[in-house]
Amino acid sequence: MLTENDLSRYQRQILYPDLGEKGQEKLKQSHVVVAGLGGLGCAASLYLTCAGAGHVTLIDCDRVELSNLNRQVLHYEEDIGEKKPFSAARKLVKLNPAIEVTPVFTKITARNGRSIIKGANLVIDGMDNLKTRLIVNKACVAEGIPFIHGGVHGLFGEVTTIIPGRTPCLACIFPEFPNRELELPVFGATPALIAMLQVTEAIKLLAGFGSLLTGKMLYFDGDKMDFTFRNLVKNQNCRVCGAQRV
């Protein structure tokens, strides 16, 4: 049930006919897991909190470093050394005290992946490596939880929305764990932009309106300022969501 405070706080988005009070109520009832609190996860959790997602769980296993601050907007210089989920949660509860924020300082592994996301309505990809993304993707498929993937590299980014059982999953596209992952260049604006696309997808998915980026990858090329799409094809033999499921 929306309170007077909710109606006032979210008034400008409730005016959007497809959302309305009914959609806002759905957002309030939702539980979103933000996996990773780097450039993507900070921006995404900030705007999910602004939008009124009722419960946001923040997961990361790192502590704040100076080199994070060009893009991770929920961490300040005074937070260096602090556990990222707690640093982020402290700002989010100040921004919107009506939201339940759960910080979880842990590494996501194949062993704990499912239990960490269990019961969520949605998982937002804020991770910084392919291996953990594949673990979370598998957990989301197993739990039947939508997963909004985002990734960045320099001025490039990508987004797709994965709905288990309906769309290709991340392992349909990248079937194997990488051997070694390199430190990548990242500008602050790129993950911010990609995170806003992820949040836009999240709001539509949770409130139940609009078209989603399902079955296709949106690529952003900030160098040319170009957006392109690529259709994604389900791998029938996918080890995560296909016939060779294990």
Added chain:
Amino acid sequence: MSIKIKLHPILQKLVGGQEVVEVTGHNTGECLEDLENRFPVIKQMIRDNRGQLRRYCEILVNSKSAYPEELTAPVKDGDQIDVTCFFAGG
């Protein structure tokens, strides 16, 4: 025999901004070698030290994933190979 390789945006910078490069070869591996011979810098991006395709790269032939035959899938005149990379940063 002419095959088109369509490159992921991040790889286009390595071939002078071209989105599509025409190559020759009878399978995906030969076509990629032709591309790498002409633009050696691209090899570091898409292959590891042992010459294997990096696992954040994906090869498609006519929009269909070539996995697990990324370097051996046969191609014919007029086919298009897509080389895509995963944006792993966050």
